[in-house]
């Protein structure tokens with residue numbers, strides 16, 4: 457099932473076209489990888505998908521029951537200098553429950569927390585302070601926070617950047633496993649074409665002189681890389 461269709465999209469910033477004639481679709485439970493050079497406008501497109509920015513031309517059409525944007529949650533890029541909170545990992549993840557002023561967790565929230573910690577390989581680390589956790593563990597805690605809100609769409613915005621190889625693959629394995637067992641659709645922005653080829657289902661390549669949308673399994677990654685590198 458198709459969740460979102462982008463048709464003939466063009467975005468202009470400061471009288472400069474970032475891109476035009478972008479066509480793509482986002483199918484339910486697929487992982488769409490948006491790739492392209494720095495500054496080409498990947499984040500700008502994400503902002504449009506999130507409803508935070510208007511398209512200059514074209515349209516984004518949600519194929520939901522009411523035609524509105526479904527629940528979307530976001531995992532940002534990990535930065536080693538990112539502020540780390542003096543909180544236990546379980547309490548950090550539980551911050552995403554909408555508890556109002558109630559300081560305790562309901563039985564259902566405790567149950568859900570347990571599952572999310574399990575699904576993100578954090579159960580054994582639940583009582584570890586997040587400011588003492590490794591980059592990969594911290595990034596999985598951000599992922600757990602996003603998943604605890606039961607999103608229909610998860611956005612990974614360069615979420616594996618700055619992680620070492622094993623942390624990168626562990627994060628993506630967790631995302632893939634979660635997607636395989638839940639109703640989750642993923643949009644990832646990544647510069648890492650190995651990750652895109654290993655985990656992506658569809659790709660959207662943005663360049664200032666033309667765009668390409670297709671199935672990752674049919675994509676010739678070497679050619680994509682040459683095209684991508686030519687723009688760097």
Ligand SMILES: Nc1ncnc2c1ncn2[C@@H]1O[C@H](COP(=O)(O)OP(=O)(O)OP(=O)(O)O)[C@@H](O)[C@H]1O
Pocket residue numbers: 469470474492493494495496497498499500501
């Ligand atoms: N609000 C704004 N005002 C002016 N320029 C903007 C604004 N938002 C984005 N831009 C410009 O639009 C271009 C696209 O930016 P964007 O952040 O979307 O690129 P990106 O592909 O995500 O880059 P990166 O890979 O480096 O994160 C950049 O040249 C940026 O400076």
